[in-house]
Amino acid sequence: MGVMQEKITIQLHNTIFDPWLQLAAWSSQTAAAATFIGRVREVAQDGRPLEALELTHYPGMCEEIIRQDAQRLLMDHDASSVLVLHRVGRMLPSEVIVLVAVEADLRGPAQRCCTALLEAIKHQAPFWKREWRDGQGTWVSGNTPL
Amino acid sequence: MGVMQEKITIQLHNTIFDPWLQLAAWSSQTAAAATFIGRVREVAQDGRPLEALELTHYPGMCEEIIRQDAQRLLMDHDASSVLVLHRVGRMLPSEVIVLVAVEADLRGPAQRCCTALLEAIKHQAPFWKREWRDGQGTWVSGNTPL
Amino acid sequence: MTKSQERSFQVLLFASLRDQAGWTKQRVMLPDQDLVTAEDVWSQLQLGPRPASVQIAINRELVSPQTLVHAGDEVAFLPPFTGG
Amino acid sequence: MTKSQERSFQVLLFASLRDQAGWTKQRVMLPDQDLVTAEDVWSQLQLGPRPASVQIAINRELVSPQTLVHAGDEVAFLPPFTGG
Numbered sequence: 001m002g003v004m005q006e007k008i009t010i011q012l013h014n015t016i017f018d019p020w021l022q023l024a025a026w027s028s029q030t031a032a033a034a035t036f037i038g039r040v041r042e043v044a045q046d047g048r049p050l051e052a053l054e055l056t057h058y059p060g061m062c063e064e065i066i067r068q069d070a071q072r073l074l075m076d077h078d079a080s081s082v083l084v085l086h087r088v089g090r091m092l093p094s095e096v097i098v099l100v101a102v103e104a105d106l107r108g109p110a111q112r113c114c115t116a117l118l119e120a121i122k123h124q125a126p127f128w129k130r131e132w133r134d135g136q137g138t139w140v141s142g143n144t145p146l
Numbered sequence: 147m148g149v150m151q152e153k154i155t156i157q158l159h160n161t162i163f164d165p166w167l168q169l170a171a172w173s174s175q176t177a178a179a180a181t182f183i184g185r186v187r188e189v190a191q192d193g194r195p196l197e198a199l200e201l202t203h204y205p206g207m208c209e210e211i212i213r214q215d216a217q218r219l220l221m222d223h224d225a226s227s228v229l230v231l232h233r234v235g236r237m238l239p240s241e242v243i244v245l246v247a248v249e250a251d252l253r254g255p256a257q258r259c260c261t262a263l264l265e266a267i268k269h270q271a272p273f274w275k276r277e278w279r280d281g282q283g284t285w286v287s288g289n290t291p292l
Numbered sequence: 293m294t295k296s297q298e299r300s301f302q303v304l305l306f307a308s309l310r311d312q313a314g315w316t317k318q319r320v321m322l323p324d325q326d327l328v329t330a331e332d333v334w335s336q337l338q339l340g341p342r343p344a345s346v347q348i349a350i351n352r353e354l355v356s357p358q359t360l361v362h363a364g365d366e367v368a369f370l371p372p373f374t375g376g
Numbered sequence: 377m378t379k380s381q382e383r384s385f386q387v388l389l390f391a392s393l394r395d396q397a398g399w400t401k402q403r404v405m406l407p408d409q410d411l412v413t414a415e416d417v418w419s420q421l422q423l424g425p426r427p428a429s430v431q432i433a434i435n436r437e438l439v440s441p442q443t444l445v446h447a448g449d450e451v452a453f454l455p456p457f458t459g460g
């Protein structure tokens with residue numbers, strides 16, 4: 001409102017952020033908005049309690065890959081705007097890792113673009129997770145099942 | 147946090163609500179959350195400017211149908227909790243009509259349950275929209291395309 | 293409960309059907325002997341043939357047109373839904 | 377630009393490859409005559425055969441292992457991504 005919303009906004013955050021405040025600030029009056037928020041689990045991939053999750057990325061390449069994916073998917077799905085916020089660095093269980101939001105004139109395009117963009121980020125953006133427990137770090141070997 | 151989150155929350159609001167404040171109050175620390183927010187369009191189905199949208203419902207039956215749908219879809223998709231907020235009464239363009247949010251341990255279940263529940267609400271819950279312009283009301287004859 | 297309430301049921305209309313009929317809610321007496329179906333109730337409203345898209349609920353659950361109506365029931369006629 | 381910068385390129389490792397190699401970033405000289413592919417660069421790192429899951433980027437774009445490396449390039453070896 002007032003300020004023209006950018007079509008594509010991509011931000012990597014190295015500190016905790018409130019997903020709902022970010023969405024409130026970003027959202028427009030477009031008819032349909034689909035969002036996804038992913039948080040750090042309480043348990044590691046082997047099922048034992050997780051102390052912290054560390055996220056490493058390839059600066060520059062990471063943002064650019066997400067931007068290209070967002071641009072392509074926005075067109076493919078006829079959506080109007082995209083917000084991607086992604087944490088990097090050290091995170092504690094329940095903190096938000098990723099937020100994807102898509103606005104469109106219709107619900108289908110908003111939902112499909114949001115889902116597709118999340119998958120693109122998971123499979124194409126150079127991020128790497130490491131799970132920490134008892135001062136030991138273990139690189140995560142793959143994405144959680146869809 | 148602190149208070150145990152109800153598995154299924156369904157509310158009909160006859161006044162405007164802030165979707166992000168509602169989500170902030172409802173959301174838990176579950177790993178995946180998918181949400182959809184629908185707003186009143188600026189134009190009527192015939193493409194002319196819309197003054198207001200009126201939403202009539204069948205009290206009691208409406209909430210019960212949504213609750214049954216939510217219960218079934220939560221189980222079908224292995225999701226953990228559902229929030230549905232739906233406006234009734236008179237609304238202005240850009241106001242939120244519907245909010246659907248689903249939490250699950252995995253992204254797929256959260257997204258699929260959210261999408262399926264929105265469709266269920268659109269096709270199975272007894273709501274009726276009437277578009278107002280120049281003091282004339284016109285009943286809307288069908289849902290917008292998916 | 294009075295005698296008339298014992299032998300009556302409620303009919304509800306919604307949305308465009310309200311405009312067409314000019315009313316929202318009506319209490320109707322059950323005939324003493326005959327069985328009455330939801331479809332019979334519609335016919336007595338004199339709103340023309342029931343469009344295939346108009347669904348019927350008895351006591352807030354969707355039913356087929358052949359479902360019998362009983363005293364105390366709430367029979368509702370529902371144009372196509374357009375929520376969400 | 378000094379002579380060594382003119383004839384060199386940068387190699388970056390990420391995640392588990394950093395732990396394995398014990399370094400993050402390295403400047404490597406291009407040989408004077410020979411053509412060098414991204415795969416050749418990997419071989420010179422002596423980290424064993426390249427796992428099929430390790431992708432290669434030159435100047436922040438994914439490339440095939442046969443892509444030639446030029447002076448000034450940034451060559452990165454990327455374990456499977458696990459973001460989102």
